[in-house]
Amino acid sequence: MQVLFTLCGLAAVGFVLLITVYLVISGIPAIQKVGLFDFLFGQTWAASQDRYGIFPLILTSVYGTAGAIVIGVPIGFFTAVFLAKVAPKKVANVIRPAVSLLAGIPSVVYGLVGMCVLVPALREWLNLPAGDSLLAAIIVLAVMILPSVISLSETALEAVPKEYEEASLALGATKLDTYFRVSAPAAKSGIAAAVVLGIGRAIGEAMAIMMVAGNVANMPELTRSVRFLTTGISIELNYSQDGSLQRQALFSIGLVLFLFTMLINAFLNLVLKREKER
Amino acid sequence: MKKILTLALTAALAVSTLAGCSGNQKSGTVNTDGSTSMADVMGALTEAFKGKEPNITVNYSGTGSGSGISGVLDGTCDIGLSSRELKQEEMDKGAVAHIVALDGVAVVLNPKNTVTDLTTEQIADIFTGKISSWSELGGADAPIAIYGREDGSGTRSAFEEIVGVEGMCAYTNEYGSTGDVIGNVASNENAIGYASLSAVDSSVTAAKVNGVTPSEATVKDGSYTIQRPFVMVTKKDAQLSEAAQTFLDFAMSEEAAEYIAAAGAVYPN
Numbered sequence: 290m291q292v293l294f295t296l297c298g299l300a301a302v303g304f305v306l307l308i309t310v311y312l313v314i315s316g317i318p319a320i321q322k323v324g325l326f327d328f329l330f331g332q333t334w335a336a337s338q339d340r341y342g343i344f345p346l347i348l349t350s351v352y353g354t355a356g357a358i359v360i361g362v363p364i365g366f367f368t369a370v371f372l373a374k375v376a377p378k379k380v381a382n383v384i385r386p387a388v389s390l391l392a393g394i395p396s397v398v399y400g401l402v403g404m405c406v407l408v409p410a411l412r413e414w415l416n417l418p419a420g421d422s423l424l425a426a427i428i429v430l431a432v433m434i435l436p437s438v439i440s441l442s443e444t445a446l447e448a449v450p451k452e453y454e455e456a457s458l459a460l461g462a463t464k465l466d467t468y469f470r471v472s473a474p475a476a477k478s479g480i481a482a483a484v485v486l487g488i489g490r491a492i493g494e495a496m497a498i499m500m501v502a503g504n505v506a507n508m509p510e511l512t513r514s515v516r517f518l519t520t521g522i523s524i525e526l527n528y529s530q531d532g533s534l535q536r537q538a539l540f541s542i543g544l545v546l547f548l549f550t551m552l553i554n555a556f557l558n559l560v561l562k563r564e565k566e567r
Numbered sequence: 568m569k570k571i572l573t574l575a576l577t578a579a580l581a582v583s584t585l586a587g588c589s590g591n592q593k594s595g596t597v598n599t600d601g602s603t604s605m606a607d608v609m610g611a612l613t614e615a616f617k618g619k620e621p622n623i624t625v626n627y628s629g630t631g632s633g634s635g636i637s638g639v640l641d642g643t644c645d646i647g648l649s650s651r652e653l654k655q656e657e658m659d660k661g662a663v664a665h666i667v668a669l670d671g672v673a674v675v676l677n678p679k680n681t682v683t684d685l686t687t688e689q690i691a692d693i694f695t696g697k698i699s700s701w702s703e704l705g706g707a708d709a710p711i712a713i714y715g716r717e718d719g720s721g722t723r724s725a726f727e728e729i730v731g732v733e734g735m736c737a738y739t740n741e742y743g744s745t746g747d748v749i750g751n752v753a754s755n756e757n758a759i760g761y762a763s764l765s766a767v768d769s770s771v772t773a774a775k776v777n778g779v780t781p782s783e784a785t786v787k788d789g790s791y792t793i794q795r796p797f798v799m800v801t802k803k804d805a806q807l808s809e810a811a812q813t814f815l816d817f818a819m820s821e822e823a824a825e826y827i828a829a830a831g832a833v834y835p836n
Contacts, residue, residue, distance in 0.1 A: 336718035338734055409754065418712035418757050419739045503740040504717070514740045524743045528719035535719060 309547070316544030319537035328541060334506040334516070336525065341538040343545065345508045349515040350549070353423060353498070354491040357430035362484055364431070365438030366473075372439070373446040374468050392436030400500030403429040408501055415512060421503030423515045429497050434487035441486060445479020446472055478563055485557040492549055495519035518546045594622035595810030601635015601648030604721035605797050608668050609648065611830040612818050619817065623810045636662055639800050645811040647800035650725065661803040667818045668797040668832035671764035671786040672726045673773040675749060677756045682706040684775040687792060691730050693759060696737035701757065712739045714748050714760035726761045729793050765831035786833045797832060 320328050323341045331342015368388070372381050403425060412420035449472045457467040473480070495517070503514020504524050516524070522539050529536040599609065606629055613625045630638075632649040639647030640660050653664050674690055676682065682704045685693075692698040694713055702708040715738045716723040722745060727733045742748050748760040753770035760771075764781055767773050773781050776793055785791035799815060801807060807815065817823060824834035 335734065337724070405754075412755065412757075416710075418710035419714075419751075419755055421740050499743070504743075505738050505741050514738075516741075524717045524741065525719055527743060528717065528721070 312540065312544050312547050315537065315540040317541075319534060319541040320544075322534060323538065323541075328538075329545070332508065334521070336529070336535040336538075339534065341534070341541075343518070343521070343542055345506050346516055346518045346521045346542065347545070349423065349502075349509040350492055350518045350546075352509045353426050353430060353502075353515070353517060354488055356423070356427035357434055357491045358484060358487060360427065361431035361434045361487060362438055365435050365483070365487070366442050366480065368435070368439045369442035369446055370468055370473070373443045374464075374472065388436050388439050391432075392440075396433065396494060396497040397500075399429055399433055400497035403497065403501040411512075417512055419503065419514065421501055421514050422512045423502065423509050424511045425501040426498040426515070426517070429501055430491045430494060433494060433497065434490050437486045437490055438483045441483035442476070442480050445476035445483070448479065449475040478560055482557060482560050485553060485560055489550060489553045489557065492553065493519065493546075495523050499523060518542055518549070522546075592622050593620055593809055593813055595624075595808055597623060597625045597646065597808070597811045597814045598644040599625065599627050599635075599646045599648055599799075600630055600638045600644035601800070602632040602650035602797070603629035604650040604670070604725055605629075605648045606721070607830040608797055608827055608832050611826040612667075612823060615823070615826045616814060616817050620810075620813060623813065625814055636800050639802055642802075642805070645808060646815060649798040649800055650721075650795055651728070651798075652796055653798065653800065661805075663801050663803050664796075665799045665801065665815060665819055666796045666835050667799050667823070668827045668830075669786050669794055669835050670725060670797060670832050671781055671783075671791060671794040672722060672729065672761050673764045673767045673781045674776060674793065675752050675760050675762055675767060675771040676774050677752055677758055678770070678772050679756045680706060680772065682774075683772055684778060686777050687730060690776065690793075691732050694727075694730065694732050694736045707756075709757045712755055712758040713737060714740050714742065714751055714758050716745070716748065716761075717741045717743055722761065722763050725795055726793065729795060763831050764833075765828075783833050787835060794833075796835070 319341065323331070328341060328343060329347070330344045331340065332344050333340045333342050334345065368384075372384060376384065407425050407428060408420035410420065411417065411422065411425055453471050453475055454467050457471040458464070462470070498517055499520040502517060502520060504516050504520055505514040506516040506521070507513050509515050522542050525535065526539055529539060606627070609627045613627065616623070616625060627648075632651055635644070635647035636649050636653065636657055637647075638644040640657075640662060647662070649664075650670070653662050658664075674685065680701065682701060685704070689698065689704060693711055694715075696713075698704065698711065700708065700710055713736070715726075715736060724733075727736060740751065742751065745762045745766045748762050749766065749768065749771055752758040752760045764773070764783075764786065767781075775781075776791060779785050779791045781791045781793070786794050799818060801815070819836075821836075827834045
């Protein structure tokens with residue numbers, strides 16, 4: 290029996306290794322041909338002219354993720370405070386399932402709603418030629434990271450010892466003061482983990498933002514169409530020729546994205562470990 | 568009784584297999600090489616041909632029109648595939664064109680757009696960003712949203728090549744499929760895009776180009792200008808193998824028309 294369990298464990302490790310090795314092997318050639326510097330910092334991506342610079346894609350992914358965090362984390366955090374501390378039990382019992390339902394919605398549905406509702410609305414409000422833009426992608430991503438930010442922050446807030454809050458209240462602090470000056474700092478590593486998890490989710494998302502971002506490899510601007518690292522791969526993969534430099538460059542994007550997510554994961558582990566040690 | 572029946576059936580089957588062998592079935596391999604835009608047409612033709620001549624294998628490799636033509640001239644493939652007309656110098660070297668299909672690209676607009684007729688020059692100016700508002704063309708005072716396909720798409724390279732805006736397009740959005748382009752043009756009044764003529768439906772308007780409405784008929788007679796030929800190229804004095812000749816004859820025959828249409832192109836003859 291033990292053999293079976295060991296095999297299952299090894300299979301998981303094996304897949305990770307397989308993917309890593311495959312990505313490295315297929316991602317390196319294009320970087321060698323284009324040159325590491327030109328590949329990472331080149332500002333033009335145009336396969337028809339054999340120019341493969343992914344700087345606009347990297348920046349877009351970074352800005353898009355940052356924007357989603359800036360909008361999503363405060364909303365998520367306040368929702369968590371509300372759920373954990375303020376809300377009457379009955380209300381919380383309605384909101385909590387709603388949040389977990391949000392986590393279960395497939396990303397293509399987020400994209401579809403974004404495409405049919407958000408994009409036309411942005412076009413009308415801002416008088417743009419088309420609503421597909423970095424802004425639209427940020428809003429969609431912000432909603433998508435909400436569930437993980439809320440549930441992780443809530444768990445962290447609920448784990449704060451009651452004595453802390455009682456002491457604060459006994460000293461005459463208001464409830465609100467207590468939540469933000471005592472509970473939140475005590476839960477800060479849990480909240481940090483929520484943020485990092487949100488970053489991980491946002492940077493890896495492809496389907497939903499492909500439908501709302503416009504997908505032109507522009508340098509990122511809030512109201513212009515942009516291409517993320519993830520969408521850069523998925524939009525060109527279909528028609529790129531097998532074995533061509535374009536196809537190889539797409540794998541190189543995958544490699545860069547992989548390194549990004551590895552870094553974020555390592556960081557998340559660090560944060561969680563620190564929380565455990567306390 | 569059952570046994571006898573089985574035996575009889577088996578015998579009949581065996582005989583019919585033998586009959587298949589002794590018939591005048593041709594066999595061999597045809598190597599074709601060239602235009603990536605012809606992948607769909609080649610796929611449809613190859614599949615239909617396999618049903619007719621199961622012993623002939625047709626290989627297709629998409630390397631681009633130029634290398635397909637030089638391939639057939641150098642003798643590295645049997646039939647070259649080109650999605651543009653042959654140049655004079657290529658014909659001087661002995662390349663012979665057999666047009667198997669025509670490919671029309673429609674310029675699509677939102678049905679609410681009052682502009683419906685464009686010249687090739689205006690289309691080029693729109694896609695390069697020189698004209699940025701519909702009011703410059705007598706339409707509403709609204710910015711133009713330019714929708715196109717991603718790099719590597721055959722429709723994109725065809726359109727840009729024919730209109731003469733290769734690599735100069737200032738796209739607002741890029742989409743991964745023809746359906747996406749049409750769907751998004753249908754939902755944005757300011758949008759202009761392009762799509763293979765066969766994919767255009769009633770949710771969008773196919774613009775007149777130089778006064779000509781795109782249709783199968785206007786592509787066929789050449790009056791609709793945003794089109795290109797799909798050409799099978801052979802070498803003048805070289806003898807084609809029996810298999811290659813059979814495939815070429817099939818591709819040029821009336822029988823191929825429905826498969827070419829199914830692949831989204833127009834049968835020329």
